[in-house]
Amino acid sequence: MILLHPTYFPTIAQMTAVANADKITFEVQDNYQKQTYRNRAYIAHTNGQLLLNVPIKHSKDGSRQKTKDVVPEDSFPWQSQHWKSLQTAYRTSPFFEFYEDDLAPLFQNEVTNLLKHNLQIFDLVCDLLGLEVDYSLSSEYQTNPKERDLRYLVEAKRPTSFTFQKYTQVLEAHHGFLPNLCILDLLFNEGPNALHYLENQELEF
Numbered sequence: 001m002i003l004l005h006p007t008y009f010p011t012i013a014q015m016t017a018v019a020n021a022d023k024i025t026f027e028v029q030d031n032y033q034k035q036t037y038r039n040r041a042y043i044a045h046t047n048g049q050l051l052l053n054v055p056i057k058h059s060k061d062g063s064r065q066k067t068k069d070v071v072p073e074d075s076f077p078w079q080s081q082h083w084k085s086l087q088t089a090y091r092t093s094p095f096f097e098f099y100e101d102d103l104a105p106l107f108q109n110e111v112t113n114l115l116k117h118n119l120q121i122f123d124l125v126c127d128l129l130g131l132e133v134d135y136s137l138s139s140e141y142q143t144n145p146k147e148r149d150l151r152y153l154v155e156a157k158r159p160t161s162f163t164f165q166k167y168t169q170v171l172e173a174h175h176g177f178l179p180n181l182c183i184l185d186l187l188f189n190e191g192p193n194a195l196h197y198l199e200n201q202e203l204e205f
Contacts, residue, residue: 001021001023001024001146001147001148002017002018002021002023002024002025002147002148002149002150003025003026003027003138003145003148003149003150003151004017004018004024004025004026004150004151004154005026005027005030005036005037005038005067005151005153006026006027006028006038006115006118006119006122007036007038007041007154008037008038008039008040008041008052008114008117008118008121008182009041009121009125009182009184010037010121010122010125010182010183011037011041011042011153011180011181011182011183012164012179012181012182012183012185012186012201013153013162013180013203014037014150014153014183015125015129015183015186015198016198016201017150017153017203017205018131018133018198019129019131019195019198019199020198020199020201022134023134023135023136024135025135025138025145025147026119026135026136026137026138027138027141027151028067028068028115028137028138029066029068029138029139029140029141030066030141030151031064031065031066031067032056032064032065032069032070035157036154036156037153037154037155037156038067038070038114038118039055039070039072039114040052040054040156041181041182041184042156042181043085043090043181043182043184043185044089044169044175044178044185045085045088045171046089046174047174047175048175049178049181050085050089052082052085052086052182054072054078054111055072055073055076055078056070056071056072056073056114057070057071057072067114067115068113068115069113070113070114070115071112071113071114072111072112072114072117074110074111079107079111080107082107083104083108086103086184089170089171090170090184090185090188092170093170094170094188094189094191095187095188095189095190095191096188098191099128099188102124102127103184106120106121106124125187128187129183129194129195130192130195131195148205150205153205160180162179162180162203162204163203164179164180164201164203165197165200165201167186167189167190167197168190169185169189170188170189186198
């Protein structure tokens with residue numbers, strides 16, 4: 001059993017943990033924190049990593065928000081920008097067209113709640129991977145949970161010591177292999193082999 005935060009297109013490390021877990025609890029009672037994978041994902045681009053960031057509406061009085069209450073900022077078209085970035089980065093990858101129609105609605109339909117959107121993304125990603133997942137949502141925040149606590153994987157700025165097996169990336173010739181990007185990079189490059197890749201990573205969490 002592991003405890004994770006729902007994120008915006010999970011990292012390969014997060015999905016490796018998911019693929020090798022019996023049960024998952026998602027932390028949904030936490031306070032929202034900036035600069036985490038809750039609202040960001042990294043993809044490969046010509047010049048290296050490219051950040052896809054979901055803008056957030058902050059409380060008017062500056063008070064802290066619960067993650068489950070966070071609403072994306074809709075004053076500019078972040079969804080279409082993210083989709084265009086993905087198309088530019090991966091249109092020549094082996095499996096982009098294979099998954100394109102399934103993923104497109106995530107960038108076309110209105111998003112009114114970040115947590116719900118992240119869970120919708122997770123459900124779709126698992127479906128595309130062919131991964132059956134048994135998960136539940138936390139009912140209260142626990143400092144010392146009974147599950148294996150992998151909530152730290154949400155921290156985008158935290159360096160990791162994981163050693164990932166290399167797979168062929170479509171833009172690898174530009175900047176070398178980029179490890180631990182979001183799960184879309186693995187899907188677009190490896191397709192149906194992506195789940196096998198995740199299940200065979202030997203990461204020490």
